[in-house]
Amino acid sequence: MHEIRDAGQALVYITDCTLATVTDLAMRARPPKHELLRQIGIAQKAIDWMDQFGVDYSKTRAADVKALGGKVEDWAAQFKQNA
Numbered sequence: 001m002h003e004i005r006d007a008g009q010a011l012v013y014i015t016d017c018t019l020a021t022v023t024d025l026a027m028r029a030r031p032p033k034h035e036l037l038r039q040i041g042i043a044q045k046a047i048d049w050m051d052q053f054g055v056d057y058s059k060t061r062a063a064d065v066k067a068l069g070g071k072v073e074d075w076a077a078q079f080k081q082n083a
Helices: 007-027 033-053 061-067 072-077
Strands: none
Touching: 007 033, 007 061, 007 072, 033 061, 033 072, 061 072
């Protein structure tokens, strides 16, 4: 966080934090469904913007999302508890 030098790096940092929240919510036995979906939507939009503006996020959770096809919802599914 202390090495943020431009808007792109700030977006990368905030997106990584949002994806951490998605992970935390998805891992809960009973995640608040609407909050999980809201955080997924925020993270997805941020990744889409980073792609649109050519922001490098290669060393973040967003890169893991891209490696699984680019959909945050699909990426989050790996953290969900089996009901």
